[in-house]
Amino acid sequence: VTTRSVNRKTFIIRSAIALLAGVSGAGLFGAAASGASTDYKRLTEDDWRKRLTSEQFVVLRKQGTEFAFSSPLDHETRPGTYSCAGCDLSLFSSKTKFDSGTGWPSFWAPLPNAIETSVDKTFFEVRTEVHCRRCAGHLGHVFDDGPKPTGLRYCMNGVALTFRPGKP
Numbered sequence: 683v684t685t686r687s688v689n690r691k692t693f694i695i696r697s698a699i700a701l702l703a704g705v706s707g708a709g710l711f712g713a714a715a716s717g718a719s720t721d722y723k724r725l726t727e728d729d730w731r732k733r734l735t736s737e738q739f740v741v742l743r744k745q746g747t748e749f750a751f752s753s754p755l756d757h758e759t760r761p762g763t764y765s766c767a768g769c770d771l772s773l774f775s776s777k778t779k780f781d782s783g784t785g786w787p788s789f790w791a792p793l794p795n796a797i798e799t800s801v802d803k804t805f806f807e808v809r810t811e812v813h814c815r816r817c818a819g820h821l822g823h824v825f826d827d828g829p830k831p832t833g834l835r836y837c838m839n840g841v842a843l844t845f846r847p848g849k850p
């Protein structure tokens with residue numbers, strides 16, 4: 683084995699490692715891995731603009747509301763889990779989803795330790811705003827006209843959620 687072939691092997695191995703690191707960082711494991719380690723509450727507005735689509739940014743970071751009946755997730759009925767589009771935290775199970783007829787994906791309960799609420803006094807009425815526990819991204823509102831067993835209706839913006847089909 684000559685020095686030259688050793689160097690070449692080293693180069694190939696290094697390239698392979700770099701490639702794997704790139705794939706795992708940005709692809710397959712990106713959301714889950716960065717989800718746990720990133721301090722989302724310290725991200726700046728510019729950071730969020732880079733991470734999100736413009737629609738996601740307006741809803742999650744500017745308390746926007748998507749048009750009713752605009753989200754494909756409104757009609758999603760497969761078993762699975764709905765996660766935050768900002769930080770990938772699991773927020774809702776398909777088991778608590780129901781058709782509210784409002785045009786927004788609706789649930790009667792969130793997953794444990796997934797969301798937080800605050801009082802929203804915009805639009806001349808007092809509503810309860812719902813946001814992600816981990817990244818504080820705005821998700822929607824919760825109302826007390828939902829179905830049993832909770833009587834709650836979590837009215838969510840579909841653009842603030844990602845859906846992963848599978849065992850809920």
Ligand SMILES: [Zn+2]
Nearest residue numbers: 766769814817
């Ligand atoms: Zn989040």
